[in-house]
Amino acid sequence: MTKYLINRILRGLLSIVIVVGVVMVLIYTALDKQSIFANDPTFTKMKSNRKQVYMMQEWERYGYLDYVPYGDYLLELVKSGEITQAEYDVYVKIGNKATGETPEAEKFVQKFTEYYESKGYTVEPLKADTMKGTQKYKDGGEPRLYAYKNVPILSRLWNYLTGLVKIDNIHTVEEDVGERGLTFTLYDPVYGGEKFSPAIIGNGTLHKYLVYCDDNFPYVHQNLATINLGLSYSVNQGKDVFETMTAAQGSFVKSTVTYPTGLVEETANDLHSATYAADSLSKSDLNQQYFVDDYTNITTNKDGMSKMGYSFVIGILSVILAYLLAIPMGIAMALKKDKFIDKLGTFYIIFIMAVPSLGYIFMFKAIGSSIGLPAKFDMQNPTRLMYLLPIVSLALPSIANLMKWLRRYMIDQINSDYVKFARSGGLSEGEIFSKHILKNAIIPIVHGIPASVLGALTGAIITERVYIVPGVGNLLTTAINNYDNGVIVGVTLFYALLSVTSVILGDLLMSVIDPRISFTTKAR
Amino acid sequence: MENLYNLDHLNMSEEELFSMADRDELASERITAPRYSYWQSVFRVFFKKRINIIALALLAVMLVFVYVYPMAIGYDAEVDPYINLSDSTAKHLSPAEAIEKFGFSLKWILGAGAAGESTFDAVWYGSSISVTLALVCALINMTIGVVIGAIWGFSKKIDVFMTEVYNIIANVPYILLISVIVLIMSASFWSMVFALTVTGWIGIAYFIRTQVIIIRDREYNLASRCLGTPITRIAMKNILPFMTSVIVTLAATEIPSYISYEVFLSYIGMGLKDMSLGKLIEAAQSAMVTPGWGFEFWSPVAVASIIAVVLYLVGQNLGDASDPRTHM
Numbered sequence: 001m002t003k004y005l006i007n008r009i010l011r012g013l014l015s016i017v018i019v020v021g022v023v024m025v026l027i028y029t030a031l032d033k034q035s036i037f038a039n040d041p042t043f044t045k046m047k048s049n050r051k052q053v054y055m056m057q058e059w060e061r062y063g064y065l066d067y068v069p070y071g072d073y074l075l076e077l078v079k080s081g082e083i084t085q086a087e088y089d090v091y092v093k094i095g096n097k098a099t100g101e102t103p104e105a106e107k108f109v110q111k112f113t114e115y116y117e118s119k120g121y122t123v124e125p126l127k128a129d130t131m132k133g134t135q136k137y138k139d140g141g142e143p144r145l146y147a148y149k150n151v152p153i154l155s156r157l158w159n160y161l162t163g164l165v166k167i168d169n170i171h172t173v174e175e176d177v178g179e180r181g182l183t184f185t186l187y188d189p190v191y192g193g194e195k196f197s198p199a200i201i202g203n204g205t206l207h208k209y210l211v212y213c214d215d216n217f218p219y220v221h222q223n224l225a226t227i228n229l230g231l232s233y234s235v236n237q238g239k240d241v242f243e244t245m246t247a248a249q250g251s252f253v254k255s256t257v258t259y260p261t262g263l264v265e266e267t268a269n270d271l272h273s274a275t276y277a278a279d280s281l282s283k284s285d286l287n288q289q290y291f292v293d294d295y296t297n298i299t300t301n302k303d304g305m306s307k308m309g310y311s312f313v314i315g316i317l318s319v320i321l322a323y324l325l326a327i328p329m330g331i332a333m334a335l336k337k338d339k340f341i342d343k344l345g346t347f348y349i350i351f352i353m354a355v356p357s358l359g360y361i362f363m364f365k366a367i368g369s370s371i372g373l374p375a376k377f378d379m380q381n382p383t384r385l386m387y388l389l390p391i392v393s394l395a396l397p398s399i400a401n402l403m404k405w406l407r408r409y410m411i412d413q414i415n416s417d418y419v420k421f422a423r424s425g426g427l428s429e430g431e432i433f434s435k436h437i438l439k440n441a442i443i444p445i446v447h448g449i450p451a452s453v454l455g456a457l458t459g460a461i462i463t464e465r466v467y468i469v470p471g472v473g474n475l476l477t478t479a480i481n482n483y484d485n486g487v488i489v490g491v492t493l494f495y496a497l498l499s500v501t502s503v504i505l506g507d508l509l510m511s512v513i514d515p516r517i518s519f520t521t522k523a524r
Numbered sequence: 525m526e527n528l529y530n531l532d533h534l535n536m537s538e539e540e541l542f543s544m545a546d547r548d549e550l551a552s553e554r555i556t557a558p559r560y561s562y563w564q565s566v567f568r569v570f571f572k573k574r575i576n577i578i579a580l581a582l583l584a585v586m587l588v589f590v591y592v593y594p595m596a597i598g599y600d601a602e603v604d605p606y607i608n609l610s611d612s613t614a615k616h617l618s619p620a621e622a623i624e625k626f627g628f629s630l631k632w633i634l635g636a637g638a639a640g641e642s643t644f645d646a647v648w649y650g651s652s653i654s655v656t657l658a659l660v661c662a663l664i665n666m667t668i669g670v671v672i673g674a675i676w677g678f679s680k681k682i683d684v685f686m687t688e689v690y691n692i693i694a695n696v697p698y699i700l701l702i703s704v705i706v707l708i709m710s711a712s713f714w715s716m717v718f719a720l721t722v723t724g725w726i727g728i729a730y731f732i733r734t735q736v737i738i739i740r741d742r743e744y745n746l747a748s749r750c751l752g753t754p755i756t757r758i759a760m761k762n763i764l765p766f767m768t769s770v771i772v773t774l775a776a777t778e779i780p781s782y783i784s785y786e787v788f789l790s791y792i793g794m795g796l797k798d799m800s801l802g803k804l805i806e807a808a809q810s811a812m813v814t815p816g817w818g819f820e821f822w823s824p825v826a827v828a829s830i831i832a833v834v835l836y837l838v839g840q841n842l843g844d845a846s847d848p849r850t851h852m
Contacts, residue, residue: 351833354837
């Protein structure tokens with residue numbers, strides 16, 4: 001069994017990798033890379049050469065290409081000791097005032113060009129963009145020189161997959177941060193150093209707090225391993241998809257916090273989220289009031305659930321509702337075949353299957369709001385009642401689907417020979433029903449349970465739009481509309497992972513319920 | 525004893541009196557049974573239910589409205605929606621107001637839309653696009669799906685390979701694929717067809733494959749193979765009759781699902797550029813919340829639902845009727 005399971009998991013992982021590869025090929029080769037700037041306000045403001053450089057920088061950040069500006073090349077030379085800082089200052093000025101380079105700079109430009117062209121890069125000099133008849137640059141018209149190379153899709157895929165989980169270690173930060181190391185404390189300084197709350201604090205790591213405790217479920221938290229599904233460009237700029245899905249929303253929650261400088265304040269800032277930001281302390285007076293090191297990049301505590309949280313709560317409750325209603329209904333339909341209840345159920349199933357989902361969701365919303373239920377998800381004053389309509393709307397199609405199949409399986413079992421034999425053997429109808437029919441008919445239904453539970457994590461597109469739920473369902477469609485390729489790949493990976501997991505779990509659950517099903521020997 | 529004749533009185537020779545009868549070897553093999561024609565039986569069973577006649581009549585009326593009506597009035601999607609654009613009193617009218625303004629005609633019984641256009645005309649023109657899309661997609665997907673599914677089910681070597689392909693394709697989010705294709709190829713009718721069919725067939729093929737596997741190894745097929753029936757004959761004569769009802773039932777669920785899908789895609793902003801039902805629903809979405817403007821939104825929703833339900837009902841019952849087990 002274990003061997004079979006490992007085989008299944010490996011094959012599942014392989015298929016996930018292929019899916020991500022297929023999606024990457026689709027969006028990175030078929031779509032123009034210019035399209036990511038479609039909704040970027042910074043991009044539209046920029047002009048001339050600066051715009052070109054900005055595009056290069058962003059493309060490098062989002063993994064399209066490898067970009068090396070001339071200045072970086074010179075800095076490397078300074079580091080390796082080939083030239084001095086003073087020389088750097090001279091050489092870095094190229095095409096100054098459109099008069100051409102100094103001979104020394106010319107030499108390094110030549111070297112730069114030769115070096116990178118030999119490595120397969122494209123070197124692109126951008127001439128100074130001056131105003132007509134003058135020597136003055138236009139806005140953003142300074143001359144530039146850089147080299148770039150497109151990243152091939154396979155190495156992109158490799159970089160993406162190897163970077164999925166990052167383990168934080170004390171050498172993560174490249175800058176000089178003093179003595180690197182981990183400290184373990186039983187009394188977390190955030191709570192003033194008196195409350196018992198163990199934490200592991202790192203220096204040189206990306207996150208300051210690697211492990212810490214607080215009052216929120218699951219009480220012990222970690223920043224040691226972070227999941228990077230892909231950087232968002234426009235949906236939630238600069239944030240990772242996973243963070244977009246799991247970060248809390250809503251209004252701020254304040255609590256008493258002791259800052260590293262000893263300052264005590266009532267604030268929503270979450271010191272446990274502190275990450276390293278180079279030079280942030282020395283450059284900001286505000287940060288110096290609060291912090292003693294460069295771990296100044298923090299998020300805030302909010303009272304709402306995350307996108308995924310809302311989707312999951314609504315999804316899981318609708319799954320429970322669907323099973324609670326559909327199983328008795330399906331059984332009743334099968335037992336009273338061709339009677340009124342069966343006809344009513346069949347009508348409902350036809351209705352849901354044939355009517356476009358948009359149609360019945362809006363119809364249900366209209367009915368719901370006409371009897372006074374809240375038809376919108378109001379984040380300002382949340383009530384429990386506002387969950388009701390989305391939950392029921394989401395349950396409608398799954399009820400129909402479950403009913404349809406349970407009825408089918410039940411009727412197949414009722415007509416089978418072993419049931420007739422059991423009846424002729426003198427078993428009571430109740431016994432036949434509970435011990436034979438139901439037990440066999442429920443097995444295929446059980447197979448779908450993991451899929452519906454995990455499916456709740458992905459949210460529902462129409463339901464969330466109609467009721468304005470701040471859930472995860474619309475992430476993919478928003479990302480596609482905004483050409484946010486990082487999010488598209490990340491969400492695809494997440495979906496594929498869930499779907500592979502749910503099939504494996506479904507098979508496992510089925511073999512637990514029904515001992516006749518074994519995956520170790522070949523059935524056929 | 526008077527009834528007995530003496531043949532000698534007839535004065536005929538032996539040859540004249542008796543001749544050898546041909547002995548038909550096959551006559552004893554013949555079974556006396558009423559003539560059975562498959563398709564005749566299908567329609568006999570189908571028309572026995574009164575609801576089917578009603579549904580068929582509804583379908584006919586609907587098809588007239590979907591295809592003949594827009595053509596009969598010469599509807600032009602470039603011109604007709606904007607004829608009342610400059611008339612501010614012609615916009616967002618309820619049926620009663622529209623009839624009062626323009627006089628009673630079929631055109632105005634559903635009121636007027638955001639640009640003063642007739643909702644009734646727009647809805648039927650839109651449904652002609654949506655229904656055509658659904659029919660074309662269903663035809664392509666069903667054809668490819670059934671053929672590949674049948675081969676997939678028959679060959680064990682292909683089965684191993686195709687199952688892996690299925691596992692991969694089924695994991696690519698459908699919306700993603702469609703929207704990327706629409707983004708690349710622009711949102712025209714045929715790129716939409718391509719998007720819906722490029723992987724749409726694989727679900728159908730998988731379903732057919734399972735059905736073929738179930739029937740393929742039945743005893744009568746084993747017997748047939750032992751007697752030396754060629755595989756194509758087994759496929760055509762032994763398995764296809766079983767599959768007809770499955771295929772018709774599948775088509776009955778597929779066609780409405782494409783209508784539903786088109787509406788859904790338009791709603792999330794990834795649908796056709798043409799004035800399809802989904803596009804109409806999406807455009808009228810904001811009108812829904814305004815009291816009195818509801819007709820603009822509910823008309824296309826209701827028409828989409830009615831078309832889908834009727835197609836589904838006819839298809840399902842035709843599927844039931846085409847199952848030979850119901851012909852008894």
